Amino acid sequence: xxxxxxYFVPVESRNKIxxxxxxxxxxxxxxxxxxxxxxxxxxxxxxxxxWQEFWDKTDFECEYIIxxxxxxxxxxxxxxxxxxxxxxxxxxxxxxHLECISDRLIYPVGRWLLWYVVQVGVxxxxxxxxxxxxxxxxxxxxxxxxxxxxxxxxxxxxxxAPGEDGYAFRFTYNDARVFLQRQTSVFGFPEKAYSRTS
Numbered sequence: 001x002x003x004x005x006x007y008f009v010p011v012e013s014r015n016k017i018x019x020x021x022x023x024x025x026x027x028x029x030x031x032x033x034x035x036x037x038x039x040x041x042x043x044x045x046x047x048x049x050x051w052q053e054f055w056d057k058t059d060f061e062c063e064y065i066i067x068x069x070x071x072x073x074x075x076x077x078x079x080x081x082x083x084x085x086x087x088x089x090x091x092x093x094x095x096x097h098l099e100c101i102s103d104r105l106i107y108p109v110g111r112w113l114l115w116y117v118v119q120v121g122v123x124x125x126x127x128x129x130x131x132x133x134x135x136x137x138x139x140x141x142x143x144x145x146x147x148x149x150x151x152x153x154x155x156x157x158x159x160x161a162p163g164e165d166g167y168a169f170r171f172t173y174n175d176a177r178v179f180l181q182r183q184t185s186v187f188g189f190p191e192k193a194y195s196r197t198s
Contacts, residue, residue, distance in 0.1 A: 002062075002064070002082045002090065002120050002123075002124050003034065003064065003120075004116070004119055004120055004123055005192055005193065006031065006032060006033035006034070006192070006193035007031070007032045007033075007116070007190040007191065007192060007193055008029040008030065008031055008032075008190060008191045008193055009029070009030050009031070009032055009068075009112045009115075009187075009190045009191075010030075010187050010188035010189075010190070011030045011070065011106040011107065011108070011109075011112075011187070012106065012107060012108075012187070013105060013106055029070075030068055030069065030070045030075070030106060030109075030112065031068065031069050031070075031193065032066055032067070032068050032112060032113070032116050032190070033066065033067060033069075033193070034064065034065070034066060034067075035065040035066060035067040035077060037055050039067055039074060039077075040052045040055045040065075040077075041074065041077075046101035046102055046103060047099065047101070048099065049097055049099045051065075051077060051099075054079065054097070058079065059081075062081050062082055062083065062084070063079065063080065063081045063082075063096070064079070064080055064081075064082075064120075065077060065078070065079045066078050066080075066113060066116050066117070068100075068109050068112055068113055070104075070105075070106050074101075075100060075101055075104045075106070075109045076098070076099065076100035076101065076104075076109040076110060076112075076113050077097075077098070077099055077113070078095060078097070078098040078099075078113040078114070078116070078117055079095075079096045079097045079098075080093055080094060080095050080096055080117045080120070081093070081094045081096055082120065082121075082124065082125075089126050090124045090125045090126065091125050091126060091127050091131075092121075092125065092127075092132065092133065092134075092135065093117055093118075093120060093121040093125065093133060093134045093135075094134075094135050094136065095114070095117055095134065095135070095136035098110060098113055098114070098136070100113075108187065110145070110150075111149070111150065111183055111187075112183075112187075112190075114150060114179075115179075115180065115183050115190075117134060118133075118134055118171065118176045118179055118180055119180065121133045121134050121171075121173075121176060122173070122176055122177065122180065125173075127173055128173065129172065129173050129174045130172050130173070130174060131172060131173060132170045132171070132172055133170075133171050133172060133173045133175075133176045134152075134170060134171040134176055135168065135169070135170045136152070136168075136169050136170075137158050137160055137166045137167065137168050137169075138166055138167050138168075138169060139160065139164075139166050139167075140165060140166060140167060143167045146167075146169045147169070150169075150179065151175070151178070151179060151182070152169035152170060152171055152175070152179075153169060153170050153171070153172070153175060154167060154168075154169055155167075155168040155169060155170055156168055
């Protein structure tokens with residue numbers, strides 16, 4: 001199982017007030033952890049992806065769904081897969097879907113979800129520095145986010161579904177490490193939470 005544990009992560013309010021982990025009680029911390037079936041939101045309101053349906057289609061031997069919550073409110077989910085070679089050596093992580101609610105009071109949500117996925121890749125995948133470590137396909141609307149804010153390398157247009165174009169991105173192993181360093185230098189370092197036994 002490619003799981004790195006649960007984390008409390010530093011976040012900021014929309015009016016730029018940072019919430020330092022050591023300065024606030026734990027109930028106000030944002031938390032990254034494995035999602036459960038009961039966490040899957042229904043389509044409607046802030047959620048446009050069929051999370052409940054895809055939970056049942058997820059192959060949990062190589063796929064994971066991580067949630068970010070704040071004050072026990074679900075703010076974002078990421079579903080990703082870790083792929084292995086024939087000798088069972090992991091070499092690539094694919095972000096299958098990432099969604100954040102739009103009416104959140106804190107940020108960054110998406111970048112912390114990506115931070116988790118990239119950490120999994122850096123910890124477990126065995127590749128060279130310039131090889132592709134993380135890939136994802138985004139909608140055309142999200143292209144500026146992944147290119148300008150996250151800093152992923154654009155690869156070109158791709159087909160997401162019949163009649164729906166998207167854009168492919170990647171992190172090499174080197175780029176992934178730069179992203180991790182940039183994330184923690186801007187927002188601070190996550191703190192490991194308890195370890196799960198199940």
